[in-house]
Amino acid sequence: MDKRTAKTQGTQGANGAGAELADVLAPLVAGMTATRASLLEWVHAHGVRALQAVFGAEAAAVVGPKGKHQVGRTHHHWGTTATELTFGGRRLQVARPRVRSTKGTEVVLPAVAAWRQREPLTARVLEQIVLGVSARGYAGSLEPGPVGVRSRGTSKSAVSRTLRTRLTAALERQLNQRLEGLELLALFLDGVVVGGQTVIVALGLTRDGEKVPLGLRLGSTENAIVCTELLQDLLERGLKIADRVLCVIDGGKGLRRALQDVLGTAAVIQRCQLHKARNLLALVPKVRQAYVRAMLQRAYRASTAAAARRLLHALGTWLEGNGHVDAAASLREGLEETLTVVTLGLPPRLRRLFATTNCIENLIRIVRHVSRNVTRWRDGTMIRRWVGLGLRRAAARFRRIKGHRELATLATALRRGQPAETAA
Secondary structure, X not given: OOHHHHHHHHHHHHHHHHHHHHHHHHHHHHHHHHHHHHHHXXXXXXXXXXXXXXXXXXXXXXHOOOOOOOOOOOEEEEEEEEEEEEEOOEEEEXXXXXXXXXXXXXXOOHHHHHHHHXXXXXXXXXXXXXXXXXXXXXXXXXXXXXXXXXEEOOOHHHHXXXXXXXXXXXXXXXXXXXXXXOOEEEEXXXXXXXXXXXXXXXXXXXXXXXXEEEEEEEEOXXXXXXXXXXXXXXXXXXXXXXXXXXXXXXXXXXXXXXXXXXXXXXXXXXXXXXXXXXXHHOOOOHHHHHHHHHHHHHHHOOXXXXXXXXXXXXXXXXXXXXXXXXXXXXXXXXXXXXXXXXXXXXXXXXXXXXXXXXXXXXXXXXXXXXXXXXXXXXXXXXXXXXXXXXXXXXXXXXXXXXXXXXXXXXXHHHHHOOOOOXXX
């Protein structure tokens, strides 16, 4: 028997063993599934009965036991009615007793009032949507409800209404929040295309190292008008710019112009080094990209700004000498603004953080992830709602930046208004 025959027989034997194992495990899996469904049905049924028992006990405490005469009675039983309560991600109609005073007014039972004040349905809807469940598939993502109990609130239209109401209110609160108490050291600005429109997002970094979403604006592109409106809105909401602020952008001319027009000399601009490298490599043949990438890394990791400038100017001369004039021009454009973190003399961890827009790119990635299942964008209001949901999701996962204890170095360098580096 040759090796090929032996291998074939071995594969057939393995497949046969796998099929036998599947036949053995199939009844076990089916039994586990049935047991789980039965247990869930039992829990739901007893949960509804227990809730009705609580309602009945509270009614008896107010009115007294049924069928017994009481002198000086102030309340009496008034039949039953179906009350909608949130249970398992849907609204259930649960029968409850009604209590009426002798003056003709209905009394709300304490347990009913407490249950109505809760808002678990909206929280469950938001959780499912963030996890990737579409509005149409929300009902199928829930566990089966109690048998024989009417429910609602799981249809596509109901889920959409819940999202629209909750997200609109939450976004308005977020965008109108006052900013007087924030002391910013850095400001990240970037845009994301959602539903065919560009959304400009502002992310602030406080002196304690906390990341705070500040606002957003919709526009056709990252133009200066939209960016200016966003920055002016931040100032109108009370944002104080007492000292200079490190502003990290991707190199867009609209963002840069808006920062200079609104903040003036208070804006210390850092161009994203990754965007600069990406744009430069796109203008260089593939055979020379490795060399250009290595030279950029050496320059951006240099210990002083003077050393970084020498390396970058040498790279520009080399590009021109090899006929890559456009690449050399791209390198020199905004060269000083790509070296701001080097000029400020920041510690290595802070240099890596502020040298790129990765901090706000992570936020934008969450916005894209949250809105990935939306296929029909109706208008700008809908875009704002979904971007607001993404910002809220990102803010809940924010942590203080690595190296936050070293932010005093950045504050000192910005306050001084001059390089904190050592001599070259």
